[in-house]
Amino acid sequence: DIVMTQSPDSLAVSLGERATINCKSSQSILYSSNNKNYLAWYQQKPGQPPKLLIYWASTRASGVPDRFSGSGSVTDFTLTISSLQAEDVAVYYCQEYFSTPLYTFGQGTKLEIK
């Protein structure tokens, strides 16, 4: 089974500054036949369902602000918020779908304002 490990568990960043969240998979989630990384990122605010931000490791979902970006390949991935806004306070999760139709989430990273 693939294990997804996020770091840090929590993070405090000043408004307007960059926030970086890491996600590491226990094995490669790069599918060689299509050269795609099978990774998604979600944002979950308190009392709300998760919201899809990124899929294929770097493709922004519809309507997601361009301050959110995903990068990385093989086993190491990063979600970057280029300029933190107050409304970005949330828990962020990565999810692998390389094991499709089975999926695994990371443990989550709580992002707060410093």
Add this chain to the structure above:
Amino acid sequence: EVQLAESGGGLVQPGGSLRLSCVVSGFTFSDYWMSWVRLAPGKGLEWVANIKQDGSESNYVDSVKGRFIISRDNVKNSLYLQMNSLRVEDTAIYYCARDLMWLDYWGQGTLVTVSS
């Protein structure tokens, strides 16, 4: 507008059963895989189960295998999760989601509490 609405949650004793429902609108339900995902108190998201478009294939996380059954009714645009032999550790908010491998639309969730 895509909408997913879960129902059926509540308080149940350990060993009991509960059936969750998810009614969807705004897309052709029968064209998509569907998933259930849960969020336990103080924990992270956990994918629970999914089901193929025609219901011919379903998959489960190990912790619910043999206890939970996912099903769907494409005429009623509805997804279900039959939960049996419930344990305290099944306490969570349960979300249904449209499954493209990534989960692009989610319901608001329904709370299941397993406690004596």
